[in-house]
Amino acid sequence: MSKKRYLALTGGVGGAKLALGLSQLLTAEQLSFAVNTGDDFEHLGLHISPDIDTLVYTLSGQSNPDTGWGRRDESWQFMQSLEQLGGETWFRLGDRDLAMHIQRTRQLAAGKSLTEITNRLAKALGIEHQILPMSDDPVRTRVQTQSGWMDFQEYFVKQQCRPAVTGFEYSGSEMAAINPQLVELLHSDNLAGILICPSNPFVSIDPILALPGMRQALIDSKAPVIAISPVVGGTAIKGPTVKMMQELSIPNTASWVAGHYADVLDGFVLDQQDAGLKAGVESLGLSVNCTQTVMNTLEDRVALAQDCLDFLHQLN
Amino acid sequence: MSKKRYLALTGGVGGAKLALGLSQLLTAEQLSFAVNTGDDFEHLGLHISPDIDTLVYTLSGQSNPDTGWGRRDESWQFMQSLEQLGGETWFRLGDRDLAMHIQRTRQLAAGKSLTEITNRLAKALGIEHQILPMSDDPVRTRVQTQSGWMDFQEYFVKQQCRPAVTGFEYSGSEMAAINPQLVELLHSDNLAGILICPSNPFVSIDPILALPGMRQALIDSKAPVIAISPVVGGTAIKGPTVKMMQELSIPNTASWVAGHYADVLDGFVLDQQDAGLKAGVESLGLSVNCTQTVMNTLEDRVALAQDCLDFLHQLN
Numbered sequence: 109m110s111k112k113r114y115l116a117l118t119g120g121v122g123g124a125k126l127a128l129g130l131s132q133l134l135t136a137e138q139l140s141f142a143v144n145t146g147d148d149f150e151h152l153g154l155h156i157s158p159d160i161d162t163l164v165y166t167l168s169g170q171s172n173p174d175t176g177w178g179r180r181d182e183s184w185q186f187m188q189s190l191e192q193l194g195g196e197t198w199f200r201l202g203d204r205d206l207a208m209h210i211q212r213t214r215q216l217a218a219g220k221s222l223t224e225i226t227n228r229l230a231k232a233l234g235i236e237h238q239i240l241p242m243s244d245d246p247v248r249t250r251v252q253t254q255s256g257w258m259d260f261q262e263y264f265v266k267q268q269c270r271p272a273v274t275g276f277e278y279s280g281s282e283m284a285a286i287n288p289q290l291v292e293l294l295h296s297d298n299l300a301g302i303l304i305c306p307s308n309p310f311v312s313i314d315p316i317l318a319l320p321g322m323r324q325a326l327i328d329s330k331a332p333v334i335a336i337s338p339v340v341g342g343t344a345i346k347g348p349t350v351k352m353m354q355e356l357s358i359p360n361t362a363s364w365v366a367g368h369y370a371d372v373l374d375g376f377v378l379d380q381q382d383a384g385l386k387a388g389v390e391s392l393g394l395s396v397n398c399t400q401t402v403m404n405t406l407e408d409r410v411a412l413a414q415d416c417l418d419f420l421h422q423l424n
Numbered sequence: 425m426s427k428k429r430y431l432a433l434t435g436g437v438g439g440a441k442l443a444l445g446l447s448q449l450l451t452a453e454q455l456s457f458a459v460n461t462g463d464d465f466e467h468l469g470l471h472i473s474p475d476i477d478t479l480v481y482t483l484s485g486q487s488n489p490d491t492g493w494g495r496r497d498e499s500w501q502f503m504q505s506l507e508q509l510g511g512e513t514w515f516r517l518g519d520r521d522l523a524m525h526i527q528r529t530r531q532l533a534a535g536k537s538l539t540e541i542t543n544r545l546a547k548a549l550g551i552e553h554q555i556l557p558m559s560d561d562p563v564r565t566r567v568q569t570q571s572g573w574m575d576f577q578e579y580f581v582k583q584q585c586r587p588a589v590t591g592f593e594y595s596g597s598e599m600a601a602i603n604p605q606l607v608e609l610l611h612s613d614n615l616a617g618i619l620i621c622p623s624n625p626f627v628s629i630d631p632i633l634a635l636p637g638m639r640q641a642l643i644d645s646k647a648p649v650i651a652i653s654p655v656v657g658g659t660a661i662k663g664p665t666v667k668m669m670q671e672l673s674i675p676n677t678a679s680w681v682a683g684h685y686a687d688v689l690d691g692f693v694l695d696q697q698d699a700g701l702k703a704g705v706e707s708l709g710l711s712v713n714c715t716q717t718v719m720n721t722l723e724d725r726v727a728l729a730q731d732c733l734d735f736l737h738q739l740n
Contacts (some may be wrong), residue, residue: 217469229509232508
């Protein structure tokens, strides 16, 4: 019997695009997701899990194509009323989106784990694939900037990534346990491959890799591990990845990303635009697959997913 | 200098109608409200204060004329999404209304008192009059029925008042302190009159009167105290008052209401339809004013308010 299961590590919008492609090719029995929770935060008394919600909304066809975040067919009556009452409005919560945060917060208060809650909410929206928060323990990404340390959402949403970053920390990480179901999956003999989706290395993937034992588990896994570059031709498709690289005086290349993950990787997926970087990445000891990684359409997402699965098959 | 301040005790929709009338005649310096919090409850992790909200929405012109509860121009996207996620939907929370509960809950969690929070929310909606929750301590009305004890909102909303009531309790009441600002007002030499609005005796007014020291403070007050009958011609304008009276084997008359409050009252306002009850109510030792108490229009509300103020003036 050939190995059957795949695991994708993912963060925000870029990762969710490939996740959607994978979900079209692999059944719930064949594919699980591990999601960054480092950008979770408490706001208005609610527990908000932006990356989980991005994945859940994307996989369920509920994502908002106009904003790139939140739910489609959204309305903003709550927000308008909150503003009238003098409430905080810098983090926009749509009327429909709010139901997710209220349910999650309520169930957390009732003692349920984020994993159990996520599973239940995803199922309610028709998602069959397993979505595993990276940990049930709190990890909070904090951003060091020239204006001082700030919580991730303060940096990302309130300050709109304007402050120049000088570092990151994943607060609580050292005490957080990897999601037990994720540990089990990582050790499974049935695992055919692990994908690190094209998400921001600093604020989407590194919080996952920072969990004690996570890098070693990826290194020890018998399944091949690949990453798909979030940097294409020196720019990022979405989000502040390249801005951060520049502020950190890091070369804004896919090669740097490959090197950053090299210890846990067997292969790396470069965009065809970056074919010139292939030899350099191979010199890190990695197999390289050059393909179209820019995903504009659903077909692009499925095609890249298929490419990645083929690449993992070669590495098995 | 003549006495200048009035205090109105109020509960739900009926009380809020007269409150609105009074607010048209008296300035913020002249009029304060004390509001029942016995029907407050925790739902979806939010602190909901239905009677405070009814008063706030009524005074600010935000009340929903179609439903009789909640905010006008309301939408229900949150509720629809919550239903999709498998959440509890028996208590309807509109998108706009939700902002009130989120703000209140958040500020309570931050250690602010319900009084301070109510004051702030009311001001944000343009209300100048002082709205005092009867207590900052939790009091919860519970309803004894032929199906057992139930929390008030379970009886009132979930069961739609169907179970026959056999009694009430105001849980926490014995430990609750009257709102300190209300105590001060009750003892003020400047108080010209106290009005018990035409609210349900059992679930709107009795929870206020059940606070330790409250009845005595009304008895001791130098200001005259009047009540306006919520029962007119043997029926209640709104809500389950008469149904409750029947189930409790209490005569469904205004006279019974007058007798129920008689120890704290100086005067009682009967509807003109109930003029035949005047002598009976007077025999309780109360002055009686017969007038139109049914309030269909804003003019009705203002006219009844003026009648009540004139009546209090006579009793001074």
